Amino acid sequence: MTRTKTDLFTSDETRLAELAKALAHPARIAILKMLATKNSCICGEIVDELPLAQATVSQHLKELKNVGLIKGEIDGPKVCYCLNEDGIKELRLLWSALEANVMAKCC
Amino acid sequence: MTRTKTDLFTSDETRLAELAKALAHPARIAILKMLATKNSCICGEIVDELPLAQATVSQHLKELKNVGLIKGEIDGPKVCYCLNEDGIKELRLLWSALEANVMAKCC
DNA sequence: TAGTTTAATCGTAAAGCTACGATAAACGAT
DNA sequence: ATCGTTTATCGTAGCTTTACGATTAAACTA
Numbered sequence: 001m002t003r004t005k006t007d008l009f010t011s012d013e014t015r016l017a018e019l020a021k022a023l024a025h026p027a028r029i030a031i032l033k034m035l036a037t038k039n040s041c042i043c044g045e046i047v048d049e050l051p052l053a054q055a056t057v058s059q060h061l062k063e064l065k066n067v068g069l070i071k072g073e074i075d076g077p078k079v080c081y082c083l084n085e086d087g088i089k090e091l092r093l094l095w096s097a098l099e100a101n102v103m104a105k106c107c
Numbered sequence: 108m109t110r111t112k113t114d115l116f117t118s119d120e121t122r123l124a125e126l127a128k129a130l131a132h133p134a135r136i137a138i139l140k141m142l143a144t145k146n147s148c149i150c151g152e153i154v155d156e157l158p159l160a161q162a163t164v165s166q167h168l169k170e171l172k173n174v175g176l177i178k179g180e181i182d183g184p185k186v187c188y189c190l191n192e193d194g195i196k197e198l199r200l201l202w203s204a205l206e207a208n209v210m211a212k213c214c
Numbered sequence: 215t216a217g218t219t220t221a222a223t224c225g226t227a228a229a230g231c232t233a234c235g236a237t238a239a240a241c242g243a244t
Numbered sequence: 245a246t247c248g249t250t251t252a253t254c255g256t257a258g259c260t261t262t263a264c265g266a267t268t269a270a271a272c273t274a
Contacts, residue, residue: 008133013140016130017132017135020127020136024124024131025124026121029116037212083209083212085213089214101144106143107199
């Protein structure tokens with residue numbers, strides 16, 4: 001697999017890196033865990049649970065949404081966030097490929 | 108699980124985020140795949156395979172080493188890199204916990 | 215309609231990431 | 245000893261991330 005400047009990396013590498021970046025902050029991991037256990041969650045509850053300002057949490061939520069791991073649905077004045085099944089499935093798939101290609105060869 | 112300013116996140120969240128950050132660049136994912144398939148690898152071979160300057164690749168290798176996912180062993184004037192079993196195992200463990208706590212609840 | 219609640223966005227400061235060329239350090243070979 | 249090879253490190257530019265307070269926008273509530 002030779003790489004050139006125009007075809008820098010495979011799309012799987014690029015996409016997995018993108019998803020990994022979304023997980024690259026403890027607050028965002030905490031948010032995902034929270035959404036999984038409570039099944040869905042009003043934005044305010046997430047803010048209350050995290051040791052971060054409302055604006056910062058909103059920013060983290062936006063990142064998770066942009067990358068496709070969660071989605072938010074407006075519910076009156078509030079916003080209800082939940083996991084985005086499509087994104088989670090994609091992450092699982094790309095991860096298990098890495099698991100097979102990398103981890104399995106090692107341990 | 109209430110969080111305070113002194114105990115911001117759990118150590119698992121923090122460590123997984125750290126490992127995820129190491130995966131948050133396609134070049135570093137490519138490096139891990141390369142080390143897995145070739146089993147071990149002279150630094151120069153990695154540089155040749157990637158569309159990046161030597162200094163940049165060296166920087167990516169350093170990050171992977173610092174986080175514990177690879178190790179490098181000096182072999183004359185060259186350096187031979189390989190996966191670090193301990194770090195890979197840790198990543199698998201933290202990942203499967205996330206898989207159980209998050210993914211399984213969703214799909 | 216006025217006031218309150220909720221969440222996104224704006225503006226911004228500080229820190230970190232990514233890339234590269236240039237340089238230094240370590241080693242083998244001549 | 246000197247030279248070429250190999251890799252790490254330095255210095256630096258440009259961009260991104262993270263954090264927060266302040267503000268805005270939207271939607272209930274009295």
